Amino acid sequence: MTQRDPGKSAIRQAFGAAAASYDAVADVQGRIVAQLFSHCPQNLQGRILDAGCGTGNGTRLLAAHNAQACVLGLDAALGMCRTIDVFGVACGDIETLPIRSATLAMYWSSLAWQWTSPGLAATEAFRTLQPGGLLRVATLGPQTMFELRQVFKEVDGFPHVREFDSAADCESALHAAGFTQIRLQAGRECGYFADLATLMRSIRQLGAHVIAGRRQGLLGRQAWARLSAAYEEFRTPGGLPVSHDVIYLSAQKE
Secondary structure, eight states, rough: OOOOOOOOOHHHHHHHHHHHHHGGHHOOOOOOHHHHHHSSHHHSSEEEEEEEEETHHHHHHHHHOOOOOOEEESSOOOHEEEEOOOEEEOOTTBBBBBTTOEEEEEEESOOGGSSSSSSHHHHHHHHHEEEEEEEEEEEOOOTOOOTHHHHTTOOSSSSSSSOOOHHHHHHHHHHHHHHHHEEEEEEEEEEEEEEEHHHHHHHHHHHHHOTTOOOOOOHHHHHHHHHHHHHHOOOOBEEEEEEEEOOOOEEEEE
16 A cells, blocks of 8 residues: 555545535546446345445435445545435544444445555455445546646646555455455546636545645746646646546455
8 A cells, every 4th residue: 555644634624624515526426426336236235334425425326226225324524424414424434434343235435445545444344244245445546637646747846646556456455354256447537627726626625635745835826837838738628637547346245
């Protein structure tokens, strides 16, 4: 696993503060939720956990298609948890789940593992799943936001994009935890923005701007102009792209 944790408290605060603005800018995230759901069986019984539920879009989708199941959302950010007022929700850390062992029929997580240690998250998923229980996870791979990473290299030496674990790292974590029938699928989703200012604002509105060792303070006018000009090289008819390198994980606890 790459060492890049800026601190759980900072991550929780950022996502909690973004709870009110998240859904308005989460088009890509919504598409990934839908794609992950397509990998899931329906009409399950028992308990289903949406680990890192955010504003509950996945939680609602799971509940709507698993009427006989008890669906629980869990998120580390209290602000996110407070946005969900229909289904059961708990505030907790997916690296140390507040859930009894061997009680889940399915563990689901969409775009939360990239903020964790995959090894710890996989171990907790395995612990809480009952025998025969299913795991379905979507996380982000190393090529996520490669455009932004590349153009910032022309401005300064500070990290501006989080480092993401590889598919091999995630697969190894699942094997080490004890999972079988492990399957990986790669995907790519893009968001498009009119200009760089709108793009950067959307990242903050998502709460995804917390990076270890990031630059403190604003860029100067000249540096911003260089950054904007460099990003224009990636412009498409749809706007400035932000790529998401998506890793879909499926596994089972025997």
